[in-house]
Amino acid sequence: MNTEICIQLKLNPQYLGDKEDKNVSYHAHIYTKKDNEVWMKIYRDRFLHMKFNFLYSSKGIKDLNEIFCELSHENEPDIESIDYSESKIISYRDASNDYDRNGDYFELGLSNLKISFIAENETNSEGDFKSSFYLEDGAVEIIEDFYVIDKFFTNPDALKAEHKWKEPFVFKNIKMVFELGFSTEKNQEGLEVIQKIPKLVLYHQEKSEQEILEVADFILGFASFYFGTEIKYFFYRISTSKITVQKTIRIKDQYHFSSSYFIRRKYSIGFEEFLKKISLHKELSVDSFNGIVQKYLLSQKLNNESKFLLLFNVFENLRKVNLKSESIKESYDLIRLKDEIKEEIKNDLKRFSIYVDPKKKNEFEAHVMNHQKTIFFLPVKEQLNNYLEFRNMDFGLFEIDLSKIKSLRDEIFHGAPLARNQELLGKANEVLNLMCQVFIFDVLGIEDFNKKFSAKEE
Numbered sequence: 001m002n003t004e005i006c007i008q009l010k011l012n013p014q015y016l017g018d019k020e021d022k023n024v025s026y027h028a029h030i031y032t033k034k035d036n037e038v039w040m041k042i043y044r045d046r047f048l049h050m051k052f053n054f055l056y057s058s059k060g061i062k063d064l065n066e067i068f069c070e071l072s073h074e075n076e077p078d079i080e081s082i083d084y085s086e087s088k089i090i091s092y093r094d095a096s097n098d099y100d101r102n103g104d105y106f107e108l109g110l111s112n113l114k115i116s117f118i119a120e121n122e123t124n125s126e127g128d129f130k131s132s133f134y135l136e137d138g139a140v141e142i143i144e145d146f147y148v149i150d151k152f153f154t155n156p157d158a159l160k161a162e163h164k165w166k167e168p169f170v171f172k173n174i175k176m177v178f179e180l181g182f183s184t185e186k187n188q189e190g191l192e193v194i195q196k197i198p199k200l201v202l203y204h205q206e207k208s209e210q211e212i213l214e215v216a217d218f219i220l221g222f223a224s225f226y227f228g229t230e231i232k233y234f235f236y237r238i239s240t241s242k243i244t245v246q247k248t249i250r251i252k253d254q255y256h257f258s259s260s261y262f263i264r265r266k267y268s269i270g271f272e273e274f275l276k277k278i279s280l281h282k283e284l285s286v287d288s289f290n291g292i293v294q295k296y297l298l299s300q301k302l303n304n305e306s307k308f309l310l311l312f313n314v315f316e317n318l319r320k321v322n323l324k325s326e327s328i329k330e331s332y333d334l335i336r337l338k339d340e341i342k343e344e345i346k347n348d349l350k351r352f353s354i355y356v357d358p359k360k361k362n363e364f365e366a367h368v369m370n371h372q373k374t375i376f377f378l379p380v381k382e383q384l385n386n387y388l389e390f391r392n393m394d395f396g397l398f399e400i401d402l403s404k405i406k407s408l409r410d411e412i413f414h415g416a417p418l419a420r421n422q423e424l425l426g427k428a429n430e431v432l433n434l435m436c437q438v439f440i441f442d443v444l445g446i447e448d449f450n451k452k453f454s455a456k457e458e
Contacts, residue, residue: 004029005115006075007082009042009068011051025070027102030082030113036234038110038248040064043103052106053094062089064110080243083114090250114247121239128175128203129240133216133233139198142227143178146271168203169275174215175203178223200233209245212238214286221290222278225440226271230297279445283321289443292317296436304425305412311432312409318439319387331376338376345375400424400431 008025016022026048029041042048055061064087073079091109098105122130135143147161161182168175181197200216216236224230237246269277292314299310334341349368356364377383384402405428408421 004031004041005073005079005082008070008072008074010070011048012067012069015051015055015067025072029102032248036248037250038113040108040110041100041105042108043105049106056089056092063087064089064108078117080116080118083116086112086114088112110250112247112249114245117244117246118242121241121244122237123239124203126203128205129207131202131204131212131216131238132236133200133202133220134235135198135200135231135233137198138229139231140180140196142223142231143180143198144196146178147180165272169272171219171275171278172211172215173204174207174212176215176219177201206241209238209240217286217290218280219275221286221293222275222444223271224290224297225293226274228297228300230294274446277444277446281321281443281445284443288317288321292440292443296440299433299436304422304429307429308408308425308432309412311429311436312405314436315432315439318436318443319384321443322387334376349375400427404428405431 007028007030009028010023010025013022026045027043030038031041032038042052052067055067061067064084067089071082071084073082088111089108090111093107093109095106096104098107122132124130146164148164161180163177163179165177168177170176177200179199179201181199183195183197184192185195187193200219202212202216204212213236216233220231220233234250235246235248237244295310295314295317299307299314302310346369349371350365352368353361353364384406388402404424408424408428411421
């Protein structure tokens with residue numbers, strides 16, 4: 001395949017006038033830069049250029065698919081399809097001196113691009129397909145700890161790096177390992193410099209792209225929680241028997257890896273052993289788990305009220321995972337079946353509309369119906385207590401009353417000044433932080449974690 005992909009595109013007919021030709025195609029190329037940026041060169045046409053400037057600059061349209069349609073690639077026989085559905089225009093370059101042998105052009109920087117190639121797959125010696133996820137450079141510091149590297153060599157091609165893992169970790173019938181790819185590159189002084197390329201590699205039988213993505217996202221979520229920094233991929237290449245799918249994603253996040261992160265410090269367990277202990281809660285989806293981890297890691301960078309509210313939200317999300325499948329008491333006991341009294345409750349709530357301005361009566365009745373599901377809920381403090389009891393957690397260890405945490409949450413949420421409660425706020429943050437740690441391990445199914453945790457941070 002060429003380094004640039006040749007495509008044809010048309011303007012979306014909804015932005016063309018009745019007298020404007022809707023069948024005109026325009027020539028464009030797609031390519032990637034070394035720093036993982038995806039660009040589209042659109043060869044200049046006076047009408048197209050004017051129309052694009054209006055839609056992008058004046059109307060603020062950022063979706064590639066909204067401005068253009070029928071993006072085709074007939075001149076690329078090795079390509080099965082190109083998916084632009086998530087491609088956003090994140091930058092626009094329009095310099096008068098940009099040209100090549102096809103003519104002058106303007107450029108669009110894209111957020112991501114997914115391309116499917118025809119049967120260009122990779123396998124290992126056992127016949128398993130190989131799918132690779134390339135990680136941001138910050139992951140090098142994490143993954144190189146999995147290697148024993150022989151640094152005493154004179155031949156630049158003789159670099160030896162032995163992986164410490166004896167065998168791949170298996171998750172959902174897919175084998176995985178974190179790897180470093182090694183290459184050499186000359187620096188400005190002409191010296192050969194070893195480049196380390198961090199990757200998550202999956203070996204699997206025939207799987208769908210979605211199944212493989214789910215496993216990769218789960219694994220990176222586990223690693224992010226363990227190492228205390230969100231680990232992302234900027235490019236993946238997924239192999240199946242029919243096609244190979246690759247996607248390039250532009251991300252700018254920086255890693256903040258800490259070797260003293262709490263799991264490594266308090267739990268005294270290596271990452272490989274940590275993975276082997278995982279037995280996921282049956283109701284835990286990859287989006288739910290990674291959302292929890294992202295919020296928890298963000299909370300570690302915050303202080304005071306912001307930290308408290310985010311940790312409280314993480315705790316609530318963890319509680320909801322269990323509520324989906326466990327019998328945790330959340331509501332008052334009723335003397336009649338809820339379905340039997342559903343209409344009565346609905347009518348009773350509507351009766352309150354007689355006290356409301358008639359102009360707002362319909363709006364009020366629609367609003368008050370939201371309380372049908374919550375009217376029999378126990379007070380939040382009692383709900384939290386029931387959850388902690390269900391998880392066999394002795395809240396007395398934390399040296400703070402649960403009702404104080406609930407009151408603090410209400411005060412912060414409703415905007416009360418908290419200068420007088422800074423000591424309580426600090427203690428509440430310590431407690432919530434520890435609770436979130438414990439319950440994240442809980443949904444991961446690592447049962448012996450609580451035994452190794454004391455109530456106070458070291």
